[in-house]
Amino acid sequence: MNVTMTSLDMVSQDAATGSYVLTLHCDDRPGIVAGVSRVLSEHGCNVTESKTFEDAVHGTFFARFAFTVPARADAESALRTDLDVVAEEFAMTLLLRPLARRMPVVLMVSKWVHCLRDLLYRAQSGHLPVEIAAVVSNHEDHRSLVEWHGVPFHHVPVTPGTKPEAESRLLEIVDQTSAELVVLARYMQVLSEGLTEELSGRCINIHHSFLPSFKGAKPYHQAFERGVKMVGATAHYVTSDLDEGPIITQRVASVDHSYSPADLQRHGQDAEVAALTDAVRMHAEHRVIMQEGRTVVLR
Incomplete structure (x- = not known):
């Protein structure tokens, strides 16, 4: 498993908007989208864009979700913690980054x-x-x-x-x-x-x-x-x-x-x-x- 996320100091300027992008890839199997969607829903995230791709040749699943997070002091850290659990379950490489910054x-x-x-x-x-x-x-x-x-x-x-x-x-x-x-x-x-x-x-x-x-x-x-x-x-x-x-x-x-x-x-x-x-x-x-x-x- 390889779970990598950007540091908290990279998102301070985006705290007002709470806009993020999540990308992932892992071996393809049922429940990946459901697992990620459940975490985002539980944290009150609003998904604004969703793209997925199943590479049938290599048996790999890819996804990108853009979403907003409610403005709460602990919103991002709590979200990261629960996403870590999903990443562990599916042995996925998962990246969470701020979306609004240039x-x-x-x-x-x-x-x-x-x-x-x-x-x-x-x-x-x-x-x-x-x-x-x-x-x-x-x-x-x-x-x-x-x-x-x-x-x-x-x-x-x-x-x-x-x-x-x-x-x-x-x-x-x-x-x-x-x-x-x-x-x-x-x-x-x-x-x-x-x-x-x-x-x-x-x-x-x-x-x-x-x-x-x-x-x-x-x-x-x-x-x-x-x-x-x-x-x-x-x-x-x-x-x-x-x-x-x-x-x-x-x-x-x-x-x-x-x-x-x-x-x-x-x-x-x-x-x-x-x-x-x-x-x-x-x-x-x-x-x-x-x-x-x-x-x-x-x-």
């Missing part, structure tokens, strides 16, 4: 700006449930754009000889900002194995192809050489295996034989923006559950 995020970018620009706009306008705490780049190109949005910009150059120091600096920024997610918004540097392990499950990359096709560098050129009739983009969690992390979202766009590599690149950028934005939203709303190298996304 997740702090660090963005990383190199020279391509389209994904960065979209995330800055959507976060500032309230269209994404995140707060961009900082932007880190190995180039100075986008400092003025980032600072215009009122977000701290950190120039961290990277060379083969300075990569360990650069990655150490990134982790300092993540710690200082209390960021819960790092987003590689077209950051064109390969992260070390040590850094990917440190950021496991909380680092999302956008790859400009429909994985598993055209991994690595210049995927649009690879696609051109194969005469594709569709280009795509894949947002995935970062692992030490390049472009092979668990996929969160994907988007595609139709093309034809007349498109040059540059045309494919321009056409594919809309797919990149859509896939990455969707993946950030799904993660921030706690809709993604990992399962042995793949993801279940409870929309």
Whole structure:
């Protein structure tokens, strides 16, 4: 059994609303939903959204419940205690988190700006449930754009000889900002194995192809050489295996034989923006559950 819950200090700002999200997965068997629903009902919770999925291939059950809790001093601690009992009974991995708070995020970018620009706009306008705490780049190109949005910009150059120091600096920024997610918004540097392990499950990359096709560098050129009739983009969690992390979202766009590599690149950028934005939203709303190298996304 693996029962993990966020600490109480994370929910103090949400005490007035009492909005929470509960995600779980365990071996599938009768009574799971009934057990959780009984606890929520007994504590006067009002379920506002419910999503479940039964993976018949692996025999695993997944669920996400969004709900509100009556405003009482001991409401959350009492709820956690009773949920622990259900988690013990079904040997489930169960996560309880505040829903109203905006997740702090660090963005990383190199020279391509389209994904960065979209995330800055959507976060500032309230269209994404995140707060961009900082932007880190190995180039100075986008400092003025980032600072215009009122977000701290950190120039961290990277060379083969300075990569360990650069990655150490990134982790300092993540710690200082209390960021819960790092987003590689077209950051064109390969992260070390040590850094990917440190950021496991909380680092999302956008790859400009429909994985598993055209991994690595210049995927649009690879696609051109194969005469594709569709280009795509894949947002995935970062692992030490390049472009092979668990996929969160994907988007595609139709093309034809007349498109040059540059045309494919321009056409594919809309797919990149859509896939990455969707993946950030799904993660921030706690809709993604990992399962042995793949993801279940409870929309």
